[in-house]
Each structure stands twice: as C-alpha cells, then as structure tokens.
Amino acid sequence: MPSSDPLPPKEGALFRKLLKCYEMKQYKNGLKLAKQILSNPKYAEHGETLAMKGLTLNGLGRREEAYKYVRLGLRRDLRSHVCWHVYGLLQRSDKKYDEAIKCYRNALKWEKDNLQILKDLSLLQIQMRDREGYKETRHHLFTLRPSQHASWIGFAMSYHLLGDYEMANNILDTFSQSQKSIEAHDYRHSELLLYQNQILIESSHLQQALDHLLKYESQIVDKLAVRETIGDLYIKLGQQEKAVPIFEALIRRNPENVLYYEQYMAARRVTNSGAIVSVYREFQEQYPRALCPRRLPLDIAVGEEFREVADEYLRRGLRKGIPPLFVNVRTLHQVPEKAAIIEALTLQYFENLTRSGHFSRADADAEVPLEPASALVWTALFLAQHYDYMRDTDRALEYINAAIDHTPTLIELLITKGRIFKHAGDPVEAYVWLEEAQSMDTADRYINSKCAKYMLRANMVLEAEEICAKFTREGVSAMDNLNEMQCMWFQTECALAFQRMGRWGEALKKCHEVDRHFAEIIEDQFDFHTYCMRKMTLRAYVGLLRLEDVLRRHPFYFKAAKCAIEVYIRLYDKPLASETTIEEIDIENLPPSELKKLRSKQRKAKKKAELESAQAAQAQVKREQHQKSKQQANQETDPDAPQLDELIPEKLERTDEPLEKAIDFLKPLQELAKERIETHLLAFEVYYRKNKLLLMLQSIRRARALDATHPVLHSCIIRFMKALESARQEQPFNVHVQQVLDKATKELIGKKTPQQLNDEFIAKHHTTSILHLYEAARGLYELDASKKAAAIKLITDFNLSKLRLEEATKIYTALRDGDVFGDCEKEADDYKLKCQERFQYARIFRNIEELEAQLQEKEAAKLRAEEEQQQLNHLDSNETAASLGGLASVAAAS
The missing domain is CATH 1.25.40.10 (Tetratricopeptide repeat domain)
Known part of the structure; x- marks a missing residue:
C-alpha cells in the first residue's frame, strides 16, 4: 500500500x-x-x-x-x-x-480506490443495513474489479436489497451471458440461477420466472426446488392442469409434506369438502403408512363425514398407541361441534373397551379380533387430555388415575397428570408428578427438561438447576453452562420465577442474558457476509438477512423483554429500600399485629440471606474459575471480542434510571412486535410514569388500531385523561400540541367526561367479562379514591362460575398486593375463601396450614411405604434363607 x-x-x-x-x-x-x-x-x-x-x-x-x-x-x-x-x-x-x-x-x-478498505466498508454497511451506502460501495468495487464474480454478485444483490429487481436481474443476466464454459453439476452456477429466479418471482414477473426455469432446468442441480417452484408458478399463472402431475410426483416422493397436498388440491381446483375428503381417501390407499392423508381431512370434513373420518383416525391412533395423538387433534377442539364429536367417540371407545375389548358394539357382534389391551390405557389418556383441555379437572383426574392404575409404569401418564395439576393451578403437585416421571427414565432429555420447567413454574430454581446439571458440562455450574449454550427457554422461565418471588435483580440478570444472546446472534451474521458471497449460497444469505432484521420479534425475546419492563416499572413504583432504611423503622409505635409481621419478615429475610450468601460464595468460586478458563479460551479463539460487563443482580435492581432501562427493552418490541397489543400497553405504562402525554397518546392509538375492545385499553384512556387534566392545570400547552391533544380527546371519548365513559363501560360489561369489569373498577378508583369500596365490590360480586382460573388469580393478587386499590387485606381474604370452592386445586387460594398438613400426610405415607418395602424385603430374605437351609439338609441326607 x-x-x-x-x-x-x-x-x-x-x-x-x-x-x-x-x-x-x-x-x-x-x-x-x-x-x-x-x-x-x-x-x-x-x-x-x-x-x-x-x-x-x-x-x-x-x-x-x-x-x-x-x-x-x-x-x-x-x-x-x-x-x-x-x-x-x-x-x-x-x-x-x-x-x-x-x-x-x-x-x-x-x-x-483501496480494495481492502472498500470491502471492509461494504461489510459494515450491510451489517448496519445502510443499503444505499452498500450499493455505492459495491458499485465502486465493481468498477475497480469487473472480472471478479463477487463484484457482479455483490453489485446485483445491492439492488435486490433496495427493491430494484429489474436492475438486479439485468446485472445477473449480463453476468450469466459472460460466462463462457459451465461445468456439469456446477453447484455455484446452479445457485446463481435459482437466486435470479427468486428475484423474478419477487418482482411479480411470474411468466418470465417460469420461462427462465424451463430454459435453465438442465443446469440447475437442486431438482426438488425446480419442481416445487415450477408447480407453484403454474398454479399462480392459472395453468393448474400442468401443475397436477408435478405435485402428484412430489407427493409420491414425500407423502408427509402438508404443503404438497394443499398445492395439489389447488391444482385440481377441488373446493367442496366431500370431494376433498374423497381425494384424501385415494391417497390413503396409495400410501397406507402415511399420516398426512389421514389427518388433513379432519380439518375439512364436517358433520357426519367428520364423525366417520375422525372415527377411523382415532381408532388407528389408539390401536397403535401413538403418544401425541391428542396433540395432533388439539386444534380441532377450537370448533365446538368437532370437540363434541371427538368426546362422544372416545367415551364410546372407553365404555366398549372396558366391557368387551372392542371399540364398538358392532365390532363385538361381528366377532372381530379383540383390540390390544393397551388400547384401553391410551383411550383413558386421550380422555384425560381432552377434559384437561376443556378445564374439567375432576373428570381429567378420574381418567388419568384409571390409566395409571392399569399401567403405572407408562411415563406419558405421569407427565399428563402433572400437566393436569399445572392447568388446575397447583404447580407444586405438577412438578412432583414430573419428578416421578423423570426418575423412571433419567436418560431422557425431554422429560428432564420438562421436569426442570415445571420446577421453575413452582419457583424451585435451585432444584431445576440440579436437574439440568445431569446434562450440562462437568466442572461448571449448570446455570453458567446453560447461559453459554443459549438455553433461552430455561432463562426466560428463571426470570419469570424470580419475578414471582420478588427477586428483582436475579430476574433482570436473566432478561439481560437473553438480550445478550440476541445481540450475539446479530453479531454472528458478520461472518456470513463474505462466506455466502464466496460460496454462492445467495438465497440462504438473503433469507438470513431478512431473519436478522426481525430477530427480536421472537417469542423468547418478547417474554424476556416483557418481564424486564415489568420489573423496571415495579422498581420505579417501589424503589428498593437500603438496609439502613429498614433498620430505621419506628418499631416502638407499631401495633402488635404489625410488629409480629415485621419480626417474622425479618427472620425469614435473615434465613434467606444466610442461605443465599452461602450459595453465592460457592457459586462465586465456581464462576471465577469458569470465567478465568473462559477468558483464556476467548483469548485463543477470538482476541478481538469485547469484554462484556458482569451482570450483578444487586446493581441491576438498584439502578438510578429504571424507566430508561425499560425503554431499552421496549424499543425493539415497538419496532418488530408492533402487531402485539401487549407491546403498546407496556409502552403506555412506561410513558405514563415519565408523564410523556404525546407518547402515551401514540401508544393508546396503536393499541386501539389492533383491538379497540381490549379491557386494559379502557383504564389506559382513563389514566391518560386524568394525566392530561392535571398537566393542563400546571401550565398551558404549545398551540400545536394543544390541537393534537384536543383532536385525540374528541376521538377517544367524544363529548363525554371520563366519569361518564367509565359508567357506560361498567353498564356494558357488568355481567359479561370480569377483565373488563376489573379495568372499569380501576378507573372508578382512579377517578375518585373515595369510591374504593364500590370499586372492590364491583369485581368481588361477579359470578365466580363464569371465571377462569387466570382471571380469578389476577383479581386476587391485585387485592392481596394492594398495588391497585391500596390496602384491602380483608376483602382479599374474603375473595380467597370464595375462590377456594370454585378452584379447589389451585394452590394460590388454599391455606398454608392445609398445605402443610397435606405435605406432612404425604411424608408420612412415603415413610409407611418405605417401611412396608423394608418388611417385604426382610420377609423375602428370610424365605430365601429358609429355602437355602432346606436345600442344605436335603443335600446332607443324600
């Protein structure tokens, strides 16, 4: 240089x-x-x-x-x-x-004209999605090195990413014509042709794309992609008769591909449900072992036709003992008529199998061979899953207990029983059954992971870590190793468990770890910018870029971000008191009941702190050793990688700017998860606390555009109107801001006052929806704190038989914690007693004394079982000794 x-x-x-x-x-x-x-x-x-x-x-x-x-x-x-x-x-x-x-x-x-600098600049521009800058740089590289393949490809791709499909296609056309000799089975040239075809399809030049494929079909190595694309193009161009033999051949090649069947039906122009089912029956005869042609008709068929098809499908699954049979038909339960038919059929199976060993009386009368003995167990399991889905816990437990009594060693039964208790609101009992299932097959990673997940749902983080340690690297704490492996389901569940336990720093640490994983995934794409251009995997590369653009839309990130935002809002509303502040409480002036509570809380806090400090000391030693070895490994593999700050829970939960930290998690959601109403409701909560009226208004309008009937939206409007009124009293607004706010007020509530709007909302949802009524009660209390009793009565008098467990839990926690209506301990206790009768399995509504008695009873039963087993073992050993003695005497006599 x-x-x-x-x-x-x-x-x-x-x-x-x-x-x-x-x-x-x-x-x-x-x-x-x-x-x-x-x-x-x-x-x-x-x-x-x-x-x-x-x-x-x-x-x-x-x-x-x-x-x-x-x-x-x-x-x-x-x-x-x-x-x-x-x-x-x-x-x-x-x-x-x-x-x-x-x-x-x-x-x-x-x-x-420095080539190396231009290449490095182009990599950073595509990484930062500066598409215009990338186009200019690739053009400069193209003019400097027009003989290099990468110059042409990068230049064409820059136009493709900008949406200028015609220019991208022209560049690739010119490049293809300049190629003099093409070897047979040239994979790179084949991928280039398919990439060019993708550009033609995206530009809606379908006939040109079809002609291009037919012309270069012999030069393309990926024959499957060619046949799929040609068939799809024939359908889109209205030439369905040409697509039929293509999709027949593709189904013959892979009879388990759902898309092929859908495309085949579109090519045949079959729309009537009866005709579609008859076509699927033809495929069932051709491919008797395929699952797709048996399952797909269930989505189409209705009435008696559905009963017939479902009967065949369920009998086959129960006879063969297919564990995920219910999962395969679970979506059908969204249609009440189909759910009723499935329930009637399986109840009939269970009754006839119990009585005669056949699925129906007609089979028994015809003297067909008996069904396998396992069919009864799988039918009972299916019924338990069905009633659990319908949230009929008693009947679900009845059938699952019958199945366990019949075959106590079938692991799927124990997992299902745990799931039933989870849905019934008892995560502890759920994890107990999952732990038993896990003990039956300790080498199964799926059951191991399920057990850990159920433990986390029961807030048992240490136990879950121990379970996961069976499959993590030795010498490293399981939590650190799971973080290294980017095991995000575990980390999000940990964050939610810590949030439920009020361990805010630990929850934030897990959320930040998940956020770092996504940042790392985005950074990892840097390595592919040159690799994909060199290896000519252009379609996959464009797919990668588009995936990375919407990466933070993933459910894992949404869960972690939502948890982090809620925790930061909680820390803003109730900042953590320092230890000196806690010690300064005036103990002498406290009433005896409050003093007793305070002493109990202090004792629990002291025990918890001692336990955590001991565990933290052990973990710190392991962490330091692990961090040291990790740093050495990083120095050897990637010395350029920047060192990230250590996530310390105590620092995270005592941040000076909780709302700013919340906004860091909120921004990706606003950009990539804007189709979810929770994003805009969370944004409102943040901006409400920052008193940003225009941003509050923006969040409300975006939420209304998605779902104008969402219950939380009502309380947001009430709080916005109240904040607007108080802001007007403090100082006048700018003229333009005033115009925007006036227009928004007219749009949101018209000429009504917030009080009138709330009264109308109460009248509308008084007997229909508890969630709407709860938000109306919040609005009533927000507008007039003296109406607290009326607001609480509004929700506690709602008909409990219409409530779901999640709704009742939300109401009870709001009353118990006092975050919404202030201190209302008596009302919370009364509501808890009401819910005990309605949700008898839900742990949140049961008394601590009852739970402790139940635990003691279980421990006593376990001890009795162990003693009985020891006695049996003792008897067996005595019998063995006696038989050995008899043999010895016979031998001596002989």
Whole structure:
C-alpha cells in the first residue's frame, strides 16, 4: 500500500513483514518488528508503525494500550489511509460499527480506490443495513474489479436489497451471458440461477420466472426446488392442469409434506369438502403408512363425514398407541361441534373397551379380533387430555388415575397428570408428578427438561438447576453452562420465577442474558457476509438477512423483554429500600399485629440471606474459575471480542434510571412486535410514569388500531385523561400540541367526561367479562379514591362460575398486593375463601396450614411405604434363607 510517510527500504521491508505477521496472527513476532522500526530515532514517531503496533496489541487482548498507540499514530499522520483503516479495524473489533464506518470513509478520502478498505466498508454497511451506502460501495468495487464474480454478485444483490429487481436481474443476466464454459453439476452456477429466479418471482414477473426455469432446468442441480417452484408458478399463472402431475410426483416422493397436498388440491381446483375428503381417501390407499392423508381431512370434513373420518383416525391412533395423538387433534377442539364429536367417540371407545375389548358394539357382534389391551390405557389418556383441555379437572383426574392404575409404569401418564395439576393451578403437585416421571427414565432429555420447567413454574430454581446439571458440562455450574449454550427457554422461565418471588435483580440478570444472546446472534451474521458471497449460497444469505432484521420479534425475546419492563416499572413504583432504611423503622409505635409481621419478615429475610450468601460464595468460586478458563479460551479463539460487563443482580435492581432501562427493552418490541397489543400497553405504562402525554397518546392509538375492545385499553384512556387534566392545570400547552391533544380527546371519548365513559363501560360489561369489569373498577378508583369500596365490590360480586382460573388469580393478587386499590387485606381474604370452592386445586387460594398438613400426610405415607418395602424385603430374605437351609439338609441326607 502506498504510504503518505514512506519508510526507507530496510524499514519498509520490516513494515511489510509486520503486516504479514498480523495477518498470520503472529502477534508477538509483529511486536518485535514494530519495536525494531520504532527503535530507530528517525522513525520513532512513524504514524503507520505506531498504528500497526496498536492493532497487534489488540490481537493480544491489551485493548487500552492498543487504543493509545493507534490514536498516537493517527495524530502523527492524519493523512494516512493506513492509520484510519487501522483505527476502523479497532472500532470494529469493539462492535462500534458506526464509528468504524466513519474511519473507513476518512481512509477513502486519502486512498479512494483501496480494495481492502472498500470491502471492509461494504461489510459494515450491510451489517448496519445502510443499503444505499452498500450499493455505492459495491458499485465502486465493481468498477475497480469487473472480472471478479463477487463484484457482479455483490453489485446485483445491492439492488435486490433496495427493491430494484429489474436492475438486479439485468446485472445477473449480463453476468450469466459472460460466462463462457459451465461445468456439469456446477453447484455455484446452479445457485446463481435459482437466486435470479427468486428475484423474478419477487418482482411479480411470474411468466418470465417460469420461462427462465424451463430454459435453465438442465443446469440447475437442486431438482426438488425446480419442481416445487415450477408447480407453484403454474398454479399462480392459472395453468393448474400442468401443475397436477408435478405435485402428484412430489407427493409420491414425500407423502408427509402438508404443503404438497394443499398445492395439489389447488391444482385440481377441488373446493367442496366431500370431494376433498374423497381425494384424501385415494391417497390413503396409495400410501397406507402415511399420516398426512389421514389427518388433513379432519380439518375439512364436517358433520357426519367428520364423525366417520375422525372415527377411523382415532381408532388407528389408539390401536397403535401413538403418544401425541391428542396433540395432533388439539386444534380441532377450537370448533365446538368437532370437540363434541371427538368426546362422544372416545367415551364410546372407553365404555366398549372396558366391557368387551372392542371399540364398538358392532365390532363385538361381528366377532372381530379383540383390540390390544393397551388400547384401553391410551383411550383413558386421550380422555384425560381432552377434559384437561376443556378445564374439567375432576373428570381429567378420574381418567388419568384409571390409566395409571392399569399401567403405572407408562411415563406419558405421569407427565399428563402433572400437566393436569399445572392447568388446575397447583404447580407444586405438577412438578412432583414430573419428578416421578423423570426418575423412571433419567436418560431422557425431554422429560428432564420438562421436569426442570415445571420446577421453575413452582419457583424451585435451585432444584431445576440440579436437574439440568445431569446434562450440562462437568466442572461448571449448570446455570453458567446453560447461559453459554443459549438455553433461552430455561432463562426466560428463571426470570419469570424470580419475578414471582420478588427477586428483582436475579430476574433482570436473566432478561439481560437473553438480550445478550440476541445481540450475539446479530453479531454472528458478520461472518456470513463474505462466506455466502464466496460460496454462492445467495438465497440462504438473503433469507438470513431478512431473519436478522426481525430477530427480536421472537417469542423468547418478547417474554424476556416483557418481564424486564415489568420489573423496571415495579422498581420505579417501589424503589428498593437500603438496609439502613429498614433498620430505621419506628418499631416502638407499631401495633402488635404489625410488629409480629415485621419480626417474622425479618427472620425469614435473615434465613434467606444466610442461605443465599452461602450459595453465592460457592457459586462465586465456581464462576471465577469458569470465567478465568473462559477468558483464556476467548483469548485463543477470538482476541478481538469485547469484554462484556458482569451482570450483578444487586446493581441491576438498584439502578438510578429504571424507566430508561425499560425503554431499552421496549424499543425493539415497538419496532418488530408492533402487531402485539401487549407491546403498546407496556409502552403506555412506561410513558405514563415519565408523564410523556404525546407518547402515551401514540401508544393508546396503536393499541386501539389492533383491538379497540381490549379491557386494559379502557383504564389506559382513563389514566391518560386524568394525566392530561392535571398537566393542563400546571401550565398551558404549545398551540400545536394543544390541537393534537384536543383532536385525540374528541376521538377517544367524544363529548363525554371520563366519569361518564367509565359508567357506560361498567353498564356494558357488568355481567359479561370480569377483565373488563376489573379495568372499569380501576378507573372508578382512579377517578375518585373515595369510591374504593364500590370499586372492590364491583369485581368481588361477579359470578365466580363464569371465571377462569387466570382471571380469578389476577383479581386476587391485585387485592392481596394492594398495588391497585391500596390496602384491602380483608376483602382479599374474603375473595380467597370464595375462590377456594370454585378452584379447589389451585394452590394460590388454599391455606398454608392445609398445605402443610397435606405435605406432612404425604411424608408420612412415603415413610409407611418405605417401611412396608423394608418388611417385604426382610420377609423375602428370610424365605430365601429358609429355602437355602432346606436345600442344605436335603443335600446332607443324600
């Protein structure tokens, strides 16, 4: 590379060796060479050498020294493209991509045609989705190196990503025509043709895409993709008769592909449900072992036809003992008529199997062979799952207990019983059954993971970690290893468990860990920008870019972000008191009942703190050892990776800006999960506490656009109107802001007052929806705190028979915690007693004394069982000894 401050031949040779050492990752040798150049007094302040020394130090992990030397070199030679390029590389290694792009642009001012800088700049531009900048850079590279394949492909892709399909297609056409010789089975050329075809399809030039495929079909290696695309194009172009044989062949190739059947029906133009079912029956005869042609008619058929098809499908599944049979038909329960038919059929099966060993009386009368004995168990399991889905816990338990009595060693039965208790509101009993299932097959990862998940739902984090430790790396704590493996289901469940327990710092730590995983996944795409261009996996590469653009829409991120936002809002509403504040409570003036509660709370807190400190000390030792080995490994594999700050729960939960931290999690949701109303309701809660009226209004309008009847939206409008009124009293608004707010008020409530709006809302939902009524009660209390009793009565008098468990739990926790209506302990206790009768299995509504008595009874039963087993073992050993003695006497006599 030409330099603005050239070195003489000897030092120049050393500098070239230094560059080669850096490329070969021989950093120590590179440092020696830099020292040789800088030891010469004439070149002690040579900017490019200083910059390269800094870059080499960065490779050794000495980041602070690296920045010092690179900045020093840049100050010595501001016109050097090498110094700016090196500074950009340093910023890139710290993931400061915006800064790195600025550095590369400065480098190009002094060396505008430098290929390496242009390539590095294009990588950062596509990483940051600067599509216009990427197009300009790829055009520059194309003009400099028009003979290289990558120049053409990158240039075409830049237009494709901008949506200029015609230009992208023209570039690829010109490139294809310039190719002189194409080898047989050339995979790279094949992928290029399929990528070009994808561009034609996305540009809606369907006939051109079809002609292109037919023309180059012989040169494309991926024959399956060709047949699928041609068949799809024939359907879209209205040439269905040509698509029929294509999808017949594809179904013959893979009779379990659902999409092929859908496309085949579209090609045959079959719309009548009876005709579709008859077509599926033809496929059942052709492919008797395939599942798809038996399952798909259930979605289409209705009435007696559905009964007939369902009867065949269920009998086959129960006869063969297919564990996920209910899961396969669960979606059909969303149609009440189909759910009723399935229930009637399976009840008939259970009755006839119990009586005669056949599925129906007709089979018994016809003297067909008996069904396998296991069919009764699988039918009972299916019925238990069915009634559990319908939330009829008593009947579900009746059938699952019958199945367990019949075959107590079938693991699926124990898992289902645990699931029934989970849905009934008893996570502890649920985990007990899952633990028993796990003990029957300790090598099964699925059951192991399910057991851990149920433990977390029961707030048993340490026990869940112990269960997971069976499948994690030895010598490392299970929690750290699961974090390394990006096991996000475990971390989100941990975060929710810590949130329920009020351990806010631990919950936030898990949420931040999940956030870091997504950031790491986004960073990992950097490696594919050059790889995919080189290997010509262009369709997969475009798919990757589009996936990364919406990555934080994933349910794992949404769960973690929602949990983090709720915790930060809670920490803003009720900041954690320091230990000195707790000690300063005036104990002498407290009433005896409150003093007793305080003493009990302090004792529990002390025990908990002692236990946690002991566990934390052990964990810290392991963590330090693990961190040390991890850092050493990172130095060897990726020395450029920036070191992330350690997540310390105590610091996280005592942040000075909880709402700002909440907004960090909220922004990706507003951008990528805007179709979920929870996003905008969470945004309202944050902006309400920041008193940002326009942002509150924006959140309400977005939520209304998604679901204007959502219950929480009503209380948001009431609180917005109240905040607006108080803000008007404090100071007048800007004219433009006033216009926006007036228009919004008219749109939201018209000419009504908030009180009138709330009264109408109560009248409308008085007997229909508890969730709407609860939000109306919140509004009533918000508008007039003196109406607290009326607001509470409004929700506690609602008909409990219409309530679901989740709704009753929400009402009770709101009354118990006092966050919504203030202190209402008596009303919470009364409501709890009411709910005990309605939800008899729900642990949240049961008394602590009852639970302790139940636990003692279980422990006593367990001890009795162990004693009986010991007695049986003792008797067996005595009988064995007696028989051995008899044998000895017979032998002696003989």
